[in-house]
Amino acid sequence: MDTVKLTIKNQPDLYLEADTICPDTFAGKKAEEIAGLHVYIGREQHRLGDFFEVSGNAGATPEETKIVVNGDLSRVKYIGMKMTGGEVVVNGNADMYVGAWMQGGKITVNGNVDAFAGTGMKGGEIVINGNAGNYLGAAYRGDWRGMQGGKITVTGNAGSDIGTFMNGGEIVIGGDVDVHVATHAEGGKIIIKGNAKSRLGGQMVEGEIYVLGDIDVMMPGFAYREDVDVDMDGIKGRFALYEGDLGERHRKRKGQTIYAKLYQRIEA
Amino acid sequence: MAEYLIKNGFVFDPVLGIKGDKADVAIKDGKIVETTAVKSPQVIDASGKTVMAGGVDIHAHVAGPKVNVGRNFRPEDKLFGYKPKNGIERMQGGFSVPTTIRTGYNYARMGYTTVMEAAMPPLYARHTHEEMRDTPILDQGAYPVFGNNWFVLEYLKNHEIENTAAYIAWLLRATKGYAVKVVNPGGTEAWAWGLNCENVHDPVPYFDITPAQIIKGLIEANEYLGLPHSMHMHANNLGNPGNYTTTLDSFKLSEGIKPNSKFGRDQVMHHTHVQFHSYGGDSWANVESKAKEIMDYVNSHDNITIDMGQVTLDETTTMTADGPFEHHLTELNHLKWANADVELETGSGVVPYVYSPSIKVCAIQWCIGLELALLAKDPMRIFITTDHPNAGPFIRYPRVMKWLMSTEAREQQFDAFKHKDKVIEATNLAGLDRELDLYEIAQMTRAGPAKSLGLAHMYGGLAPGLEADVAVYDFNPNEPYAPDDIEKAFLNAEHLFKTGVQVIRDHNIASNGNKRTLWVNAKVNENPQVMRDVKEKFLRYYTVTLNNYEVTGHYLPNPYVIEVDATE
Numbered sequence: 001m002d003t004v005k006l007t008i009k010n011q012p013d014l015y016l017e018a019d020t021i022c023p024d025t026f027a028g029k030k031a032e033e034i035a036g037l038h039v040y041i042g043r044e045q046h047r048l049g050d051f052f053e054v055s056g057n058a059g060a061t062p063e064e065t066k067i068v069v070n071g072d073l074s075r076v077k078y079i080g081m082k083m084t085g086g087e088v089v090v091n092g093n094a095d096m097y098v099g100a101w102m103q104g105g106k107i108t109v110n111g112n113v114d115a116f117a118g119t120g121m122k123g124g125e126i127v128i129n130g131n132a133g134n135y136l137g138a139a140y141r142g143d144w145r146g147m148q149g150g151k152i153t154v155t156g157n158a159g160s161d162i163g164t165f166m167n168g169g170e171i172v173i174g175g176d177v178d179v180h181v182a183t184h185a186e187g188g189k190i191i192i193k194g195n196a197k198s199r200l201g202g203q204m205v206e207g208e209i210y211v212l213g214d215i216d217v218m219m220p221g222f223a224y225r226e227d228v229d230v231d232m233d234g235i236k237g238r239f240a241l242y243e244g245d246l247g248e249r250h251r252k253r254k255g256q257t258i259y260a261k262l263y264q265r266i267e268a
Numbered sequence: 269m270a271e272y273l274i275k276n277g278f279v280f281d282p283v284l285g286i287k288g289d290k291a292d293v294a295i296k297d298g299k300i301v302e303t304t305a306v307k308s309p310q311v312i313d314a315s316g317k318t319v320m321a322g323g324v325d326i327h328a329h330v331a332g333p334k335v336n337v338g339r340n341f342r343p344e345d346k347l348f349g350y351k352p353k354n355g356i357e358r359m360q361g362g363f364s365v366p367t368t369i370r371t372g373y374n375y376a377r378m379g380y381t382t383v384m385e386a387a388m389p390p391l392y393a394r395h396t397h398e399e400m401r402d403t404p405i406l407d408q409g410a411y412p413v414f415g416n417n418w419f420v421l422e423y424l425k426n427h428e429i430e431n432t433a434a435y436i437a438w439l440l441r442a443t444k445g446y447a448v449k450v451v452n453p454g455g456t457e458a459w460a461w462g463l464n465c466e467n468v469h470d471p472v473p474y475f476d477i478t479p480a481q482i483i484k485g486l487i488e489a490n491e492y493l494g495l496p497h498s499m500h501m502h503a504n505n506l507g508n509p510g511n512y513t514t515t516l517d518s519f520k521l522s523e524g525i526k527p528n529s530k531f532g533r534d535q536v537m538h539h540t541h542v543q544f545h546s547y548g549g550d551s552w553a554n555v556e557s558k559a560k561e562i563m564d565y566v567n568s569h570d571n572i573t574i575d576m577g578q579v580t581l582d583e584t585t586t587m588t589a590d591g592p593f594e595h596h597l598t599e600l601n602h603l604k605w606a607n608a609d610v611e612l613e614t615g616s617g618v619v620p621y622v623y624s625p626s627i628k629v630c631a632i633q634w635c636i637g638l639e640l641a642l643l644a645k646d647p648m649r650i651f652i653t654t655d656h657p658n659a660g661p662f663i664r665y666p667r668v669m670k671w672l673m674s675t676e677a678r679e680q681q682f683d684a685f686k687h688k689d690k691v692i693e694a695t696n697l698a699g700l701d702r703e704l705d706l707y708e709i710a711q712m713t714r715a716g717p718a719k720s721l722g723l724a725h726m727y728g729g730l731a732p733g734l735e736a737d738v739a740v741y742d743f744n745p746n747e748p749y750a751p752d753d754i755e756k757a758f759l760n761a762e763h764l765f766k767t768g769v770q771v772i773r774d775h776n777i778a779s780n781g782n783k784r785t786l787w788v789n790a791k792v793n794e795n796p797q798v799m800r801d802v803k804e805k806f807l808r809y810y811t812v813t814l815n816n817y818e819v820t821g822h823y824l825p826n827p828y829v830i831e832v833d834a835t836e
């Protein structure tokens with residue numbers, strides 16, 4: 001695997017739209033060519049090299065390409081957008097849409113990410129060693145196709161509206177989350193190791209939420225069913241199982257109505 | 269104005285009867301002229317290329333409140349589709365519900381120069397005109413909807429044709445409308461009670477009238493006035509298995525009524541997006557094509573014209589004044605739904621829809637639309653539409669042409685269906701080997717719709733005296749071509765003239781044109797009763813006053829008025 005190193009040298013005055021920072025775009029290119037790729041500030045077109053020091057050549061394919069981005073990237077959007085393979089490591093905080101519509105490969109962020117990381121994600125893996133903003137693994141505005149596959153792991157906290165319209169895949173949050181979890185979801189799994197606030201599973205049709213800490217307010221559309229033992233991916237304990245959202249339509253499988261499931265740990 | 273001479277192209281023009289012969293087309297002062305009438309023209313070399321009149325779209329949803337609801341509630345439709353401003357070309361966005369700017373440009377790129385907005389809620393006519401005003405290049409008109417309007421329901425309950433006609437004339441003037449549109453007659457009004465009218469004899473709640481009375485009455489009032497276009501119909505029971513009988517019942521209401529129009533049309537009813545109205549079976553499990561039964565009727569009754577409403581197998585946005593249908597749709601696909609009630613006049617709904625080649629019903633719908641066109645005996649009476657954006661976005665017209673012109677293209681699509689065998693079983697298309705030629709395509713996209721609209725004196729052909737709307741396509745019909753070449757060429761006109769102005773040069777937008785808005789000013793005898801009714805309804809029921817209702821002045825910076833005299 002060949003590594004391309006990007007180090008931010010000039011901070012943009014506004015926000016930099018840099019979906020070119022992606023193994024699929026870099027593959028087969030030399031450092032000079034990568035520096036010449038286009039990035040945008042609003043409708044102004046710039047070169048990647050105007051903002052980044054670029055060193056190293058990419059591999060022949062996305063799978064053989066690793067990108068390491070260093071510095072304060074809190075004004076850089078769309079890192080790793082639509083990537084299908086290879087690896088991206090971000091050493092610093094990144095702005096919105098990290099790994100949005102990602103299909104494969106791996107992104108590691110050693111820092112925090114802003115909103116919409118993993119939007120519409122179909123596959124691959126995002127690891128955030130820090131906090132995530134709102135709409136993690138959610139759908140784009142208006143869209144009904146949220147996260148559909150792959151895995152997102154956040155070691156810290158996440159904001160509101162994570163997993164909106166989620167249809168598949170897995171989100172694991174090490175810390176706490178803000179309001180609205182898995183709104184409108186029709187599949188997938190969200191694990192919250194810390195505490196949750198309220199409005200979990202609103203209009204949720206299918207899928208699973210696990211909360212290991214507290215829930216401030218439970219949705220009235222979720223009904224308590226029974227206590228169950230869970231032993232899954234290192235999560236162990238006795239959980240209260242709720243089903244919902246009872247106000248929504250639900251499919252039937254073999255005569256059984258399928259509900260979304262919300263597990264809250266009552267005993268480690 | 270500049271003079272042009274388009275030389276040596278292969279011309280397809282149903283008006284002059286030219287079927288691909290080499291001919292020259294001359295343009296002067298915005299009109300087509302005899303080639304001898306131009307002195308020092310700019311010469312366009314069209315040798316090896318196809319030349320046609322500008323396309324005419326008889327039915328599309330391109331401007332107004334429900335189109336804008338579609339734009340607003342579908343940001344995902346614009347995602348990754350923006351095109352920045354470039355020279356005189358303004359910024360563009362959106363796919364199935366494009367911005368007004370993209371609407372104008374994309375039609376022009378297909379060689380279209382006239383596009384009718386198919387459903388204008390009268391109360392929001394101002395909004396509709398504002399959007400048309402901002403749609404470059406195209407000549408446009410809009411059809412106000414009448415089929416659920418309280419005035420109409422009350423007059424026609426007692427078969428008061430003269431009052432209905434006077435009201436239509438007043439509303440066309442107030443809204444600067446072009447034609448009488450009817451959407452799910454009575455059904456949209458019933459929807460305000462949570463009900464629907466599923467056949468032509470299903471009574472409308474409260475009003476004590478049936479869809480049949482509304483349909484027949486509006487045809488009669490339309491002919492009483494002698495409007496350029498006929499009554500423009502979207503029948504009850506759209507999109508439901510088994511609905512073809514309702515469609516035939518609706519067609520039959522036009523029997524025995526003769527056209528009364530000095531604008532040269534032969535029909536008294538135009539029925540739109542017939543694909544959605546040609547279903548057999550009694551459930552989605554056994555839905556089947558009834559295109560044969562529908563076309564048997566159309567082929568043998570020349571007082572009807574229709575358009576296809578071809579499904580293009582895209583992700584799109586459905587939008588119609590048929591409020592109950594949109595509710596039905598959101599219950600089917602569980603996607604987001606917008607609904608509106610327009611006071612005394614109409615309603616509407618909007619729902620995104622994905623026509624997937626993997627879904628049997630979508631593939632059957634695709635077949636039915638093509639069958640209608642391929643079973644047609646007279647291409648001057650069936651027109652290419654996708655009921656944009658309902659069955660698909662208008663930028664797929666060249667793809668529809670490809671499917672109509674090539675059995676190979678149709679076979680490729682059949683092979684891409686997940687349930688190919690079941691689809692073939694439920695339809696007739698696989699057994700049809702007809703391939704339309706460019707002359708027939710010109711009939712279905714130019715001369716036919718222009719005639720049906722009562723605009724054959726302006727559009728649809730290349731005879732001297734017509735508007736200089738001329739498209740040149742980089743397509744040589746005498747050389748071998750692959751099916752996809754058709755789509756490519758007709759999606760990207762090489763040159764386009766609109767009223768004598770070159771709006772596309774070498775495939776690039778060269779001018780934003782000089783768009784006009786067509787409306788019909790029908791003069792009727794003074795009718796104090798109708799004027800009293802209008803005043804009273806505005807005082808009693810409307811949320812706006814008359815002064816804030818009428819479309820005037822700056823809403824139509826470049827109006828083109830068609831005068832009709834129905835006084836006696």
Ligand SMILES: [Zn+2]
Pocket residue numbers: 327328329386540541588655658
């Ligand atoms: Zn329509």
